[in-house]
Amino acid sequence: MPQEPDIKTKVLEKIGRGEVRRRPRAYFIAQVVMVIALLAVALALSVFVLSFVIFSVHESGELFLLGFGQQGIATFFVLFPWVALAFDIVLFVAIEWLIRRFKFGYRIPIIRALFGILLFALVGGIIIDLTPLHGALLDKADQNELPIVGEWYEGINESHAGQGVFRGTVTSIQGDDFAISHDDGDNDADDGTWTIVAPLGFDMASIAVGDDVYVAGSVAQGTVQSYGVQRL
């Protein structure tokens, strides 16, 4: 009968020669603390990013697009902050991976865990959206005082002429047409003046000179044939 290999002797010899050592308890505590810290940062970041997505959609006026018919819904999906949402999804996966290191984590099926994380981020995001945090950050971004995510915030109040979406202040009204101008002081592509042809059936009495409006339509030579107008 073949003799069982002497693993014990080999391992104990390595231990005896000092080639293998027990890691101190502090090493494992530090590891757990690091995972918990990473988890907390990832959770906070995911809540923040999701709250930004919610804030951006309603602050930019893009939510109005959903009430502008099929064309509006299509434009809503084009303008949706997908990059921020994709970043949040990556964070969700990272959080799931981190909680799987704990017993309570791997005992939960992945779909249920991801749903829980999404729910947590969504509730947290809605709560943060109710606070003045994003409004204050938007003001800072407008004054070019917000590093890293400043561009995300600056994009909220931009017109998207290429996608047929305009924001501006009503400067004059004539019959079914009105003029808007947008100038946020940075002389970039979203600044300008446009003549808006109101959509059929639009109640012109609902807007007045000086109102900020959100307009969706197709532009040609400075005139926008609109399919949706909403006072901001």
Add this chain to the structure above:
Amino acid sequence: MDPHHPEITDEALAVSAQGNSDEAFGVLIERYQGRLLRYGKRFLSDNDHIEDVVQGVFIQTYQNIRSFDATRRFSPWIYRIAHNAFVNELRRQHREPVSFVDFDVLAAHPSHEHDLAEETDKKAMRALVEAGLEMLPAIYKEIIILYYIEELSYQEIADILRVPLGTVSVRLRRGREALKKAMEKKPILP
């Protein structure tokens, strides 16, 4: 405390090894080397490196012994280290693809650990496992080994594989079915 005393539990030995007792760790090696070699031989089906892999498992166990929570059982803890080592070895050898996406852990599955029919079937299954284990893919092979050969509980297997309890249940059922199907196709030799 005499670490060689058979009534001393693995957990008590691990606590001694967490201190400074290399002798207690030696007894743990004695207790587990046969089991881990058997587990490795079934799992990897390649005897060339199994001794080295198992030796590596004990070295990792020694390095990480102070992370062992003595209020829990030692056996699933060391099997978890062995599982990782064997999976890494499988990947290294590229002999069998080990999927990174495990669809069984995505959704919740009910667990039926104390299925009476299954328990009475256990002896018959063990014979079947001995005969047809080689025909199973790694994902089922391991769980079948842990349950029928190593005789670990569903909970212990769930802790080793880091999957929900329901996944152990569903994977075992599928493993059994796969084994029975494979055995039906296997030619009967004289």
